[in-house]
Amino acid sequence: MSNYGNQIQFKVYQTMPDPDPDRLPVVYEEWEKRAREVLEDGPYDYIAGGAGGESTMDANLEAFKKWKIVPRMLRNVESRDLKVELFGHTYASPLMLAPIGVQSIIHPDGELAAAKASAEMEVPYITSSASTRTLEEIADAMGDAPRWFQLYWNKDPEVTASFLKRAENSGYSAIVVTLDTPMMAWREKDLKNVYLPFLAGEGVGNYLSDPIFRSRLEKTPEEDPASAIMHWTQTFGNPGLTWEDLTFIKEHTNLPILLKGILHPEDAKLALEHGVDGIIVSNHGGRQVDGALGALDALPEVCEAVGDQIPVLMDSGIRRGADVVKALSLGADAVLVGRPCMYGLAVAGERGVREVLQNMLADLDLTIALAGETAAGELDSSVLRKSE
Numbered sequence: 001m002s003n004y005g006n007q008i009q010f011k012v013y014q015t016m017p018d019p020d021p022d023r024l025p026v027v028y029e030e031w032e033k034r035a036r037e038v039l040e041d042g043p044y045d046y047i048a049g050g051a052g053g054e055s056t057m058d059a060n061l062e063a064f065k066k067w068k069i070v071p072r073m074l075r076n077v078e079s080r081d082l083k084v085e086l087f088g089h090t091y092a093s094p095l096m097l098a099p100i101g102v103q104s105i106i107h108p109d110g111e112l113a114a115a116k117a118s119a120e121m122e123v124p125y126i127t128s129s130a131s132t133r134t135l136e137e138i139a140d141a142m143g144d145a146p147r148w149f150q151l152y153w154n155k156d157p158e159v160t161a162s163f164l165k166r167a168e169n170s171g172y173s174a175i176v177v178t179l180d181t182p183m184m185a186w187r188e189k190d191l192k193n194v195y196l197p198f199l200a201g202e203g204v205g206n207y208l209s210d211p212i213f214r215s216r217l218e219k220t221p222e223e224d225p226a227s228a229i230m231h232w233t234q235t236f237g238n239p240g241l242t243w244e245d246l247t248f249i250k251e252h253t254n255l256p257i258l259l260k261g262i263l264h265p266e267d268a269k270l271a272l273e274h275g276v277d278g279i280i281v282s283n284h285g286g287r288q289v290d291g292a293l294g295a296l297d298a299l300p301e302v303c304e305a306v307g308d309q310i311p312v313l314m315d316s317g318i319r320r321g322a323d324v325v326k327a328l329s330l331g332a333d334a335v336l337v338g339r340p341c342m343y344g345l346a347v348a349g350e351r352g353v354r355e356v357l358q359n360m361l362a363d364l365d366l367t368i369a370l371a372g373e374t375a376a377g378e379l380d381s382s383v384l385r386k387s388e
């Protein structure tokens with residue numbers, strides 16, 4: 001990774017004077033536009049849309065605009081290092097692929113394509129509980145590449161325990177417990193479109209293949225799919241959980257546990273008190289609480305509350321290399337990339353996700369260098385200024 005950004009740049013310019021007219025987009029907004037063209041209203045709005053009037057989605061992007069990078073000069077930036085250390089592993093870069101459910105509505109190869117692209121780019125893939133392909137199929141597609149598992153904490157404790165065991169058996173190396181979605185928010189576009197992919201059997205692969213989940217059904221999902229989906233809707237999330245219940249997760253896995261969806265510094269302190277291993281500052285890409293704080297706006301206070309005790313990751317609004325630099329400079333140890341990769345998946349499957357990740361890594365590498373820095377793991381707020 002010493003000068004990765006330059007290598008990718010030169011690869012593009014080497015196609016002069018005849019650049020391929022069919023080449024994939026570079027600009028984030030163009031990926032989104034192309035995804036809009038290839039997807040039907042239902043799937044497109046499901047991915048691109050958010051909760052309520054989408055003010056949190058706006059806040060996520062606005063939060064990045066408030067911070068400006070103040071580049072430093074003459075600091076020998078010839079060679080750069082994007083690597084980061086987390087839970088005793090060295091990862092090639094501070095990027096991870098955010099857990100995203102129901103990728104089968106985006107591309108027929110869904111999670112398998114995205115996971116393979118992540119593996120190729122050495123970007124850890126976070127498998128969603130709500131994936132269409134099972135966590136075992138995804139693991140098989142990835143070989144030895146790094147992967148984490150995202151848990152939707154089921155109302156049935158034995159299903160939750162079974163998911164944790166399956167993830168451990170399939171080579172996942174951390175558990176991301178998503179706390180902000182015990183139920184789905186008021187998503188106006190999905191309601192307008194009358195579109196909920198799960199009802200058509202998408203995004204339930206881990207459940208329908210789970211021996212405990214299956215044992216709760218009178219008939220197998222193959223015999224009576226509607227009843228299986230109905231059982232899923234009734235048990236998917238548990239709004240009755242409290243901090244004390246985290247003991248259950250700790251008792252059922254030896255893997256590091258990260259809590260995803262933390263925005264309040266007091267919750268960050270509670271996470272520490274309850275002995276979790278990491279935090280992901282996130283508002284679920286503005287898909288849960290309309291009117292919530294932009295995720296980057298929440299990051300500094302959460303980092304202050306946590307100190308150096310456990311890693312803090314963030315997502316919601318990462319679109320370009322400069323966004324990653326800002327998040328890392330404000331205290332994040334790594335970031336999760338969500339919608340940009342899903343637009344890549346919609347436009348060109350595995351190749352599209354690979355291209356999005358490759359471009360973001362190149363952009364990140366160049367932005368770090370041009371800001372006068374050399375190591376992703378050493379960025380701090382001295383390189384930023386806030387401008388309202």
Ligand SMILES: Cc1cc2nc3c(=O)[nH]c(=O)nc-3n(C[C@H](O)[C@H](O)[C@H](O)COP(=O)(O)O)c2cc1C
Nearest residue numbers: 047098099100101128178284285316317318338339
């Ligand atoms: C279509 C879609 C599905 C998602 N599914 C999940 C999921 O299954 N589990 C989860 O923890 N987060 C899920 N998320 C949230 C992402 O992990 C991440 O927090 C969000 O995409 C970040 O916002 P951004 O993509 O706008 O940067 C989903 C997001 C989208 C767009």
Ligand SMILES: CCCCCCC(=O)C(=O)O
Nearest residue numbers: 101130181183184236287
């Ligand atoms: C019943 C809620 C399922 C949500 C699973 C996918 C997800 O997290 C999303 O944001 O959409």
